[in-house]
Amino acid sequence: MSERIAVTGSSGHLGRAVVDDLVAHGYQVVGIDRSVAPEATHPTYAWEGESVEPLRPLLEDCDGLIHLAAIPAPVGHLPEVVFVNNTRATFAALEAAGSVGIRRAVIASSGSAYGTAWSPQPTRFRQVPVDENHPMTNFDPYGLSKEVDERTAAVMARRHTMSVAALRFHWIATREQQLEAMARQRTGPRDLDDELGSLWGYVDLRDAASACRLAIEAAARSPYGFVPLNVVAADSLADAPIPDLLAEHAPEIEVTAPLGPTQGAYAIGRAAELIGWMPQHSWRDPA
Structure with missing residues (x-):
């Protein structure tokens, strides 16, 4: 019998792609969201994202949890709403999962956790490639x-003897969104503070979805406790090489390892080693 995976935020941008990826690989899906999408083809249940008790029965008989439900940016809501909503939902989801015996989980973390993306003042990374040990210097409620x-x-992970992968997704974009971003960058005007805050990173929506599944599968083979993983495209969302861009616009950022002409600024080797994830898609792919 195929495994059952619960997905919170199943009606969202990433959630829909994760559900499709799981179904395509033979999994049963239990969708969980604030509201039930009428077009959903899998069982979907409403959860307000706050309390443990209403979630427990929805997770019974599930083999894994992929927790994606969150406010995805620090804009559009009061700061305290962003912070409380996201942190409360993550606590409740993992506590409910652990209490019913789920031992494999994924949460949607973010490259914004490093603190540069939404900083009200230009905040720079210390060095590239950016690995998972880079300091977090947050200024905003989302990060x-x-x-x-x-x-x-x-x-x-300690409390329930779980494997929990915190996937640090960069900007999750469709191919169309990637090409639109490149067109804006080429025609200008450019926002170099924003570009340096993101270090020209992104990840294709399909690759982000597969990372969730692979993290669940890897934990079944070899439990790994808690681990943060960069989930970022192998290349950069820029025409010029990263070292050239940094030399011109941010020479204070140290380049600690050689980077190829199109190579991205984020280290993604840990995800490859631990869960077998490597990005398969790029804005540079032929049409």
């Missing part, structure tokens, strides 16, 4: 919520 989510996941 802080993801930093706290990771601390929560580490506690839950």
Whole structure:
């Protein structure tokens, strides 16, 4: 019998792609979201994202949890709403999962956890490639919520003897969105503070979805406790090489390892080693 995987935030941008990927690989899916999408072809249940008790029965008989439900940016809501919503939902989801015997989970962390993306003042990375040990220097409630989510996941991994992968997704984009971003960059005007804050990173929506499944599968083969993983495209969302861009616009950022002409600024080797994930898609792919 195929495994059952619960997905919170199943109606969202990433959630829909994760559900499709799981179904395509033979899994049964239990969708969980604030509201039930009428077009859903899999069982979907409403959960307000706050309390443990209503979630427990939805997770019964599930083999894994992929927790994606969150406010995805620090804009559009009061700061306290962003922080409390995201951190409370992560605690509740993992506590409910652990309490019903689920021992494999994934949470959606973010590259924003490093603190540069939404900083109200230009905040730079210290060095590239950016690996998972780079310091977090958050100024905004969204990045802080993801930093706290990771601390929560580490506690839950100990509390319930779970494997919990915190996937640090960069900008999750469709191919069309990637090409639109490149067109804007080429025609200008450019926002170099924004580009340096993101270090020209992105990840294809399909690759982000497969990372969730692979993290669940890897934990079945070899439990790994808590681990944060960069989930970022192998290349950069830029025409010029990263070292050239940094030399011109941010020479204070140290380049600690050679980077190829199109190579991205984020280290993704840990995801390859631990869960077997490597990005398969790029904006550079032929049409």
